[in-house]
Amino acid sequence: MASLTHRALRELVMSFGGCDEYFTEMISAGALVAGGPLEKFYLDSQPKPELVVYQLVGDDTLTIVRAAEIMNRYPSRGIDINMGCSAPFIKKKGGGVAWMLKQDQAVGLIDILKRKSPTTRLSVKMRLGVQDDPEDLLQFCKRLKSAGLDRITLHPRTANQKFKRRARWGAVQELKESIELEVIGNGDIGTFIELKEKSQGPWDGVMVGRAAVQQPWIFLWAQNLAESRLSVDLEETDLKFLHLLEIHQPKEFFISRALLFFSYFAHNVIWHHNLYTQLQKCTTRKEIEYLWREYFVDNPEERIKLRPETSE
Numbered sequence: 001m002a003s004l005t006h007r008a009l010r011e012l013v014m015s016f017g018g019c020d021e022y023f024t025e026m027i028s029a030g031a032l033v034a035g036g037p038l039e040k041f042y043l044d045s046q047p048k049p050e051l052v053v054y055q056l057v058g059d060d061t062l063t064i065v066r067a068a069e070i071m072n073r074y075p076s077r078g079i080d081i082n083m084g085c086s087a088p089f090i091k092k093k094g095g096g097v098a099w100m101l102k103q104d105q106a107v108g109l110i111d112i113l114k115r116k117s118p119t120t121r122l123s124v125k126m127r128l129g130v131q132d133d134p135e136d137l138l139q140f141c142k143r144l145k146s147a148g149l150d151r152i153t154l155h156p157r158t159a160n161q162k163f164k165r166r167a168r169w170g171a172v173q174e175l176k177e178s179i180e181l182e183v184i185g186n187g188d189i190g191t192f193i194e195l196k197e198k199s200q201g202p203w204d205g206v207m208v209g210r211a212a213v214q215q216p217w218i219f220l221w222a223q224n225l226a227e228s229r230l231s232v233d234l235e236e237t238d239l240k241f242l243h244l245l246e247i248h249q250p251k252e253f254f255i256s257r258a259l260l261f262f263s264y265f266a267h268n269v270i271w272h273h274n275l276y277t278q279l280q281k282c283t284t285r286k287e288i289e290y291l292w293r294e295y296f297v298d299n300p301e302e303r304i305k306l307r308p309e310t311s312e
């Protein structure tokens with residue numbers, strides 16, 4: 001997720017036991033090929049590169065192929081092409097979900113990428129499409145598979161739905177049952193219970209987005225349902241995140257990325273609205289830390305978050 005799934009968040013999730021694999025934020029193929037000074041931060045796949053999937057976003061075949069060549073010099077679990085982003089500034093230029101409207105070119109792109117680097121695990125993240133047309137989606141996926149695609153992550157909403165309506169997980173099942181290809185489902189997993197339930201579905205895996213930012217411990221809580229009394233120290237966690245962000249991200253990104261993270265994480269506390277309004281005025285790490293410390297001085301009972309009891 002753009003500006004969110006960088007190394008600092010990854011390490012925070014890992015500090016709670018982690019998950020099976022991590023996607024980078026979408027990396028602009030054009031910027032990577034141009035070789036800007038910040039690209040090294042986007043390409044940082046440490047501390048467990050074998051679990052990190054680089055995601056590329058771009059609108060032009062040649063640029064994406066060149067960017068993938070650069071990525072292939074770094075250790076990773078694979079490369080993912082973003083064919084799902086519906087943000088207007090990406091889609092208008094022909095990137096993200098717009099690839100689903102130029103299927104011949106999309107298939108050609110996968111074909112070239114696979115031929116150039118047959119051992120790279122190649123995946124695509126997509127939405128249902130611009131329209132909800134299951135047959136069109138299936139034929140597109142079949143063609144991508146024939147071109148060499150190894151897996152698909154499906155966020156089952158149309159481009160225009162953005163985050164409206166519930167993700168239609170039935171579409172993930174339909175796709176999985178219609179194609180011999182790894183299919184990962186994504187969308188609206190909000191709690192550790194939902195993660196556990198969805199993990200048992202007929203697909204090959206699930207991807208968690210926003211909930212992993214709000215609850216970096218979600219994987220731990222979902223995996224250990226039998227264990228009682230799991231808890232997390234929220235104050236320790238927000239301080240840890242700030243520390244990781246400072247050491248792993250460029251200075252100029254610090255405040256904007258901290259605030260984006262806290263726009264999700266702050267939902268762990270009752271007075272998040274007030275707190276986040278204050279946080280938005282911060283311009284330094286010290287000010288952010290101060291607000292969090294003050295919050296728990298005023299609301300000490302909220303500092304430790306207990307996992308709700310489950311029936312297992």
Ligand SMILES: Cc1cc2nc3c(=O)[nH]c(=O)nc-3n(C[C@H](O)[C@H](O)[C@H](O)COP(=O)(O)O)c2cc1C
Nearest residue numbers: 001002025026125155186187188189208209210211
């Ligand atoms: C702030 C934000 C940034 C995102 N950036 C990306 C991105 O860079 N690449 C991508 O494939 N999806 C991106 N997404 C979409 C998510 O990966 C995911 O498909 C969507 O949020 C639904 O999953 P969730 O309900 O688990 O969050 C982003 C979503 C959000 C909210």
